[in-house]
Amino acid sequence: MFSETRQQLKNLISDSLSIFQGITIPNIIIDIPAETQHGEFSCNIALQLSRQLKKNPLIIAKEVLPVLQDLLNQSPLNKEIGKIEIKAPGFINFYLSPEGFYHVLYDVFEQKDRYGCSNFGDGQKFCLEFVSANPTGPLTVAHGRQAAVGDVLVNILKAVGFNAQREYYVNDEGNQINILGRSIKARALQILGSDITFPEDGYQGDYIRDMAKVFMGQHQIQSLDDLLKLQDDAFRKFGVQYLMDLIQKDLEDFGVHFDIWSYQSVIANPQSIEALLADLKNKGYVYEAEGAWWFKSTLWSDDKDRVVRKSDGQYTYLTPDMVYHKDKFARGFSRIVNILGPDHHGYIPRIKAAAGALGYKTDDLDVLIVQLATIFRDGVEVSMSTRRGEFITLREVMDEVGRDAARFFFLMRQASAHLDFDLALAKKQNAENPVYYIQYAHARICSIIRKAYDELHLTPKQNDFRSLHAPEELDLMRKIGLYPDILVSCAHFIEPFALVRYLQEMAAAFHKFYDSCRVLDENKDISSERLGLIEAACVVLGNGLRLLGVSQPQKM
């Protein structure tokens, strides 16, 4: 709603600037001021023009005002904008009329579950690849955060009109998988009494031992001889299958559903890899040196060229990944974004260079780095090392604090910022815990509406709010009206954090209103209008929580 109004104001202002001949009109910006005393919308155009016109911005604003007011009077926007004021040093501020505020509520009741949705994305195909954890162990909290961020992002992208998909790239081949196979085999050997030493680079977690037992059961292995008859491939295949099942179960329980699972072994098969390398060689993007094959990634401003085929004939990680991205591009996405952990940030120029070599723009592929979450238990940091098998899994966190709190906490900071995750706080069921603060607001509203209906036979009004004009009531409406813009902003910056913050503010605005305005009043008109207002608030809280994948309790 506000985005429409802002666009209309922009047009009016643009028209009103015709009084200045021969100037270049800068981009007109309609801001939403931090302070409500500056109105609902604000424009800095007079400040921007002051240099060009060589005039005091205040004077420019005063010259524009009558023209603008005149245009507004002839516009349908007139009944929603109460007044226009000029404030030093030259801002033009717009104040909504009560009708302008009520318009927000009409929108909510017209769109209900769809309130907040828009056509910002214009149906563009958007591929978000995230988690993509190697099947070498259970998902860690780092993956958990990436899963939460990615999942919510896709929810938001869909809400604002993108045709967005969740994709998981399974690295089911390569060095890591070889190590996995060797680790399982070594544990199985040990179980059967062999005194071999565990591989130096093997995965030391206890889960490998469990896997070895399951493996032996499946293959009916009783003796060392039985085991040694098996090909190494059997261990790898089993390991990948077992761990992918585990990972999929974890994600399922975390509420994350991927649309596409892409397997490296399928997409980046030997033929497609050879074909790609031949093609890049033809184009002069791959050359041989020192017995290895190098990708000329420096052509796209990478620091150095990268090996794609080692002198021993093996491919590096990058090579199948290039094939995979070629496959992704070929599927016709207008935007491709990969979420990676911070340890991979050096990889970005490389993979962007790959996009360039494949004939796309390096900007057609974006990489979003989601920083790590540090887990605190009783104020002490929990250390992490996958290799040594010391890590907290996503599963443990989910079991300990619940899915709602886990998802919410992972989103409580910007994805680009480190996150401290306090298990004790996430478990707390009181005001300190922001999840409960928001859910409580939702439940509280549901409870009031129930009571109004059961005991007073009152239902929320949806089309008339003329009695509502207290500051707390208008604040709540203003907040509700902001919601669609918040989603667009999240999509634009590919960052779900603003939604989390918004919902906290939304809940606060409701609690404030509740404390100063009695909903179930003697006056039935006021009651049903306020019921309408809080129902609208409830719709927004519910819609927002749903996008976060957090439950929206009717009672707690």
Added chain:
RNA sequence: GCGCCUGUAGCUCAACUGGAUAGAGCAUCAGUCUACGGAACUGAGGGUUAGAGGUUCGAAUCCUCUCAGGCGCGCCA
């Protein structure tokens, strides 16, 4: 050494991507309920936005340098 990121209240973080008096939560202190869910609300204290220059109507935000911290830099994944 080179590259990237970060530095805002005691703590954890915001600030609509250059706007108006830099805001929240926690913590501290002081308050608010005989009525709708107190899991709530109100108020106070707390800041030279690490520092120094620069750009302009205007800087936490952009540029340069300094300081402090983190990460990356293998024919690794």
